[in-house]
Amino acid sequence: MRLSLVLLLLAVVLTGPAAAQEPTPAPMTYEMFEQAVPHVDLAACPAPLAAVGRFCRLTAHNDALNVFAFSEDGDQPMVAFQSWPSDLLDGLMD
Numbered sequence: 001m002r003l004s005l006v007l008l009l010l011a012v013v014l015t016g017p018a019a020a021q022e023p024t025p026a027p028m029t030y031e032m033f034e035q036a037v038p039h040v041d042l043a044a045c046p047a048p049l050a051a052v053g054r055f056c057r058l059t060a061h062n063d064a065l066n067v068f069a070f071s072e073d074g075d076q077p078m079v080a081f082q083s084w085p086s087d088l089l090d091g092l093m094d
Helices: 002-020 030-036
Strands: 054-061 064-071 078-085
Touching: 030 064
Parallel strands: none
Antiparallel strands: 054 064, 064 078
């Protein structure tokens, strides 16, 4: 019984630093984004996010226009993001 307790404590001590590290975040796929985030499909990505093999989606939140860029490959992971202030729309609605 004592040997089991010693081995358990040794295992906890040896794995402690590994367990204390920050977890690796899971990539956001387009499937996850589409189900969770209200958005508008963009016909083309804004110039700073545009690249071959990408598509973009727009959200408006916290007085900002947020554009998410996703890869067309594989699980379609998010590959870029940029926000612009929503006051850029002033004048368009006049």
